[in-house]
Amino acid sequence: MHKPLPRDGLSHFHDPRASLGTVDAEAAARLIAGASDVALVLDRNGMIRDVAFGGEAMSGEGFSGWRGQDWRDTVTVESREKVERLIAEATTDAASPWRQVNHPSQRSGDVPVLYATMRVGDHGPIIAVGRDLRAVADLQKKLVDAQAAMERDYGRLRQTEMRYRLLFQLAAEPVFIVDAATRRITEANPATLDLVGASPADAAGLAIGHIFEPASAARVGEIMAAARASGRAEESGLRLAGSGREVGLSVSLFRQERAAHFLVRIVLPAAPASAPVRSKAQLLGMVENLPDAMVVCDLDRRVLTANGAFLDLVQVPTLEQVRGEALEDWLGRSAVDLNVLVASLREHGSVRHFGTVVRGALGGLEEVEVAAVSVPDGDPPCFGFSIRAVGRRLPTAFGESGRLPESVAQLTELVGRVSMKELVRETTDLIERMCIEAALELTNDNRASAAEMLGLSRQSFYAKLHRFGLGDLGSDEG
Structure with a gap:
């Protein structure tokens, strides 16, 4: 029969004595050190009796002097409670849950390490094995930087689209977009709608030939064929359907989302003086x-x-x-x-x-x-x-409920309606809270990284977390 799974859910060796034989302390020490980036041997009170490193990445940080120190004194202030829990959760039959602990380093800032602990025998020492998370932290930082770059690019794209929309809508000349495959109008500016006497709903999907007299509609098809071959074509002497007004036509070809479109401009004759x-x-x-x-x-x-x-x-x-x-x-x-x-x-x-x-x-x-x-x-x-x-329809400065605005967009709407002194006095806490929440989201709730991102010391950052009631520091599991 197989042994039942231990409480940590992992499957252990079926018969370690038969498969591993007698493993002495030296072999076990080499095995633990080689399988982890850092390994600590602790007494029941958390004092470090011995330490080993699996490579130069950790040993080069100057951590070899930990021997004889309290494990709690080797970590940052927000990690001490995690160390207490790792020591308390160490048992003889299974490893504790993994928890991230940050070690201060004079060479490269805080070093994040993921630890698990296990007790050797009922009264034996506690073994803490750790994995260096700096590579993961670097990847997270690159991800945050890439996301920020994408947001900047998206913002520039939106600005460009807004300028195009504004130019398109304000153009005095009739301008519209035609699908090159179907030769139907996909978008038209207000000047075009006024010229052909159509609503936006009626103009969308309208065949371009329908806005010209039959004789002129055939010539419009030829103009578009020429524009598709050369990229641009112009023609004059065309007549609009209904009014019979003589106009010119300028057609330019462009591609968007793997489809061809025509930018069509109707050239109106000069009006009398x-x-x-x-x-x-x-x-x-x-x-x-x-x-x-x-x-x-x-x-x-x-x-x-x-x-x-x-x-x-x-x-x-x-x-x-x-x-x-x-x-x-x-x-x-x-x-x-x-x-x-x-x-x-x-x-x-x-x-x-x-x-x-x-x-x-x-x-x-x-x-x-x-x-x-x-x-x-x-x-x-x-x-x-x-x-x-608009005095009769504007709300009061901070709403009828007297509550503070809940977003930056609401704050910016108050500029010009409320004095700057009042805005600063009433909304400083709101802005600090929003910045902290945004930093925690960007760093995947890594409080040390969030504090560094905001330019705050860890003590100040944790004081603000307690002040705003953001998160439970006692239940943080890295």
């Missing part, structure tokens, strides 16, 4: 009557013009009283708000959902949301601001 004048007058009339405040400033942030809604918001009766005045006289809790807004405009060209306040000339204070755009090529170059009063 009077049309832009009428359109501009209509646009200015619409802006003047908008319920949202509109104001245009020069690059020095001096007001050039504004609509009636802006005059009402700043409690000024006439445009002449605001023209030439500094916008920060009314917009922002302080000049810092407008400085941040203008800096973002100079860097990105446009800003949306910027929360701040407008201070009226008669003492009124209104919570507002600002959208702005930079026009560097204007005559003169200027900034345009759209200001919408």
Whole structure:
């Protein structure tokens, strides 16, 4: 009959006396030292009676002087409780659970070692065998670095996609994407939808030939065949279906995700000279009557013009009283708000959902949301601001419950609505906790590595863990 499995779940030798014979202490010592990176012989109180290393990787760290020391004194402060448990769990019939212990080293920082213990005889010494985990730690660090690099690349990709989307949507010319295999529209910008009188749902999947008259549709097929052969093709004198309007077509071939697509641009004929004048007058009339405040400033942030809604918001009766005045006289809790807004405009060209306040000339204070755009090529170059009063729908600074924000995204939404002093005072603990949680996640709950990543001493890091109630140090098993 086979012996039952011991409590550690491992299958031991069936008859070690018969298979191994009489193994003396010297042979056993060589076997233990050769099978582990470090081996310790301890008395029942945890004093190191002897030590052996399986290679130069550990012996070169200066650990040979451990003989005669308490095992607890050779480890970092957070590992002492693990050593106590390893000593207490040492039995004669099975090895203890493996636990990671960190040894301080003057040469290479902390050295992580995975230990298991077992007692030799009822009253004999305790044998602790360890495996050097530095190679695993190096792999973990490389994995974290690779993940961080991927996140940076993903961020850059998202920024590029955002710029493409913005350019695609704001283009005044009709532009759309066509699948080269089916010659059906996959994506169209608003200018295209306005030209063909279709909704986004109707335009998706529409055959490109359907937006031209039959005679022109046949020529469109020839243009696409030429573009597929040479990469680009242009044609003029095509007529749109329905309106019969004459337009030109520019087609460029590109590949994406192993499929060919056409970037198609409809070239509209120049409008009569009077049309832009009428359109501009209509646009200015619409802006003047908008319920949202509109104001245009020069690059020095001096007001050039504004609509009636802006005059009402700043409690000024006439445009002449605001023209030439500094916008920060009314917009922002302080000049810092407008400085941040203008800096973002100079860097990105446009800003949306910027929360701040407008201070009226008669003492009124209104919570507002600002959208702005930079026009560097204007005559003169200027900034345009759209200001919408949102005081009735904005929540209180920290929510009706009075609880702190729970994420960085929520914190950034409060910038411009709450003073910096108040934000710092109320959210310092939240930011520290989030940083610690992120570091623990990145290091797979390795507290020593997390403390090093955050630039904290181990004592400070463990004090913050206790303060925020993150993890149970007493139950940590490495």
